[in-house]
Amino acid sequence: MLLAALSSSGSVAQRFEDLKKSGTSLTLRGVGSFYVGGKSVARTAAQIGLYGNGQIIVDQMYVAYMLPAKSVGTAVVMIHGGTLSGKSFETTPDGRMGWYEYFVRKGYDSYVVDQVGRGRSGFDPAKFNDVRAGVSPSGSQPNIRRIGSDTALTRFRIKQADGSDFPDSQFPLEATGELAKQVVPDMTDMYSVPNPTIPGLSELADDLTQVVMIGHSQAGRMPLEVVLLGKGNIRGIISVEPAGCTSSVYTEEQIRVLSAVPILVIFGDHLSSRQPVGANWGDALADCEAFVSRVVHAGGNASIFRPVENGFRGNSHMLMQDRNNLVVADYIIHWIERLPPKH
Numbered sequence: 001m002l003l004a005a006l007s008s009s010g011s012v013a014q015r016f017e018d019l020k021k022s023g024t025s026l027t028l029r030g031v032g033s034f035y036v037g038g039k040s041v042a043r044t045a046a047q048i049g050l051y052g053n054g055q056i057i058v059d060q061m062y063v064a065y066m067l068p069a070k071s072v073g074t075a076v077v078m079i080h081g082g083t084l085s086g087k088s089f090e091t092t093p094d095g096r097m098g099w100y101e102y103f104v105r106k107g108y109d110s111y112v113v114d115q116v117g118r119g120r121s122g123f124d125p126a127k128f129n130d131v132r133a134g135v136s137p138s139g140s141q142p143n144i145r146r147i148g149s150d151t152a153l154t155r156f157r158i159k160q161a162d163g164s165d166f167p168d169s170q171f172p173l174e175a176t177g178e179l180a181k182q183v184v185p186d187m188t189d190m191y192s193v194p195n196p197t198i199p200g201l202s203e204l205a206d207d208l209t210q211v212v213m214i215g216h217s218q219a220g221r222m223p224l225e226v227v228l229l230g231k232g233n234i235r236g237i238i239s240v241e242p243a244g245c246t247s248s249v250y251t252e253e254q255i256r257v258l259s260a261v262p263i264l265v266i267f268g269d270h271l272s273s274r275q276p277v278g279a280n281w282g283d284a285l286a287d288c289e290a291f292v293s294r295v296v297h298a299g300g301n302a303s304i305f306r307p308v309e310n311g312f313r314g315n316s317h318m319l320m321q322d323r324n325n326l327v328v329a330d331y332i333i334h335w336i337e338r339l340p341p342k343h
Contacts, residue, residue, distance in 0.1 A: 022101075028067055030066070031066045032064075033063060033064045034065075036203045036204050037203055038061075039059055041055065046132075047133075058124040059124075062114040062119065063111055063112070064111070064113075065109070066104045072106075074336060075109040075110075076103050076109070077201065077211060081216040081217025082188065082219075083146055083147045083185075092172065093175035093176070093182070096172075102326055103329065108336075115195075116187075117186065117188060118187065124190075142187070146184075146185055149177075156171075156179075157317050168314035169314045169316065170269075171316040171318060179318070198222055201222060202226050205234060210233070210341065211235055211342075212235050213236075215240065220242025220265075223237040224237060236262045236336060236339045241266065241268060241319065243279060245284075245288040246287070259301075263292070263301070264304075264335050267284075267288070267306050269316075292304055312327065
């Protein structure tokens with residue numbers, strides 16, 4: 001039933017002429033991309049897979065940026081979730097403006113990353129090519145994550161478990177096929193702790209001032225880990241639909257450190273919707289409520305925002321792509337505007 005929905009309503013190719021243009025020009029003082037992190041390692045000819053042995057760079061992180069001509073002086077870093085890439089924050093599946101462009105139009109220096117092992121950041125093929133060459137057993141290959149298109153619709157609360165629509169869904173249901181195209185192979189399982197994306201984000205933060213980090217889903221807690229690395233220039237953290245906040249894991253000292261940075265956690269609607277696989281989203285909310293309580297008890301500024309409690313029903317896991325994505329963005333911007341400057 002879900003696959004039928006994908007094929008019948010959401011898999012038509014997106015055409016450039018169908019994209020919704022903003023109607024107003026966007027003036028920038030800079031646009032581009034670069035890499036942070038990375039290390040040089042020696043690899044055999046078999047591990048490299050082309051031409052011969054040598055040194056390669058691994059664990060680098062791709063960063064795209066747009067800098068508005070008139071900046072408010074705050075940098076926003078957007079970090080996508082699991083099996084996704086920085087595309088999450090760009091043009092929405094139905095062709096509307098995404099958060100990346102919108103925050104720039106609102107005066108924010110905006111940076112969108114591809115996590116290490118995802119998209120343009122790439123990954124080290126050595127472990128896989130060693131198996132192909134017979135050097136390593138097949139069981140030594142790390143798992144490559146991907147989520148099925150139909151499973152994504154239920155996990156992201158775009159469809160109900162039986163394949164039916166949520167009557168009040170904010171997600172553009174006619175564009176589910178375009179969302180399916182955004183799901184990419186995810187190499188998270190090949191990395192040890194900490195995931196190299198976290199030191200990459202730390203390095204990026206070193207290069208910026210007045211930094212606000214927005215982490216989505218699997219990346220929802222990454223900004224917290226960056227703060228725990230000792231980065232004192234993080235002005236604020238927004239965790240969008242994290243898969244929990246590991247409230248019981250952080251020590252009292254870690255909570256004390258995190259309490260020095262304002263934290264906003266955002267969850268959409270239908271959290272009690274039955275999930276045939278994976279964790280229950282209601283449990284994730286409860287965990288984050290406990291985390292927020294610990295931070296507040298330690299004297300911090302932490303809160304949870306739910307659009308459904310503010311008159312907007314039907315938000316999915318992909319709030320940055322929902323029809324009211326710019327309404328949610330405006331709330332985030334209002335929250336940022338009230339933050340004290342970081343000295």
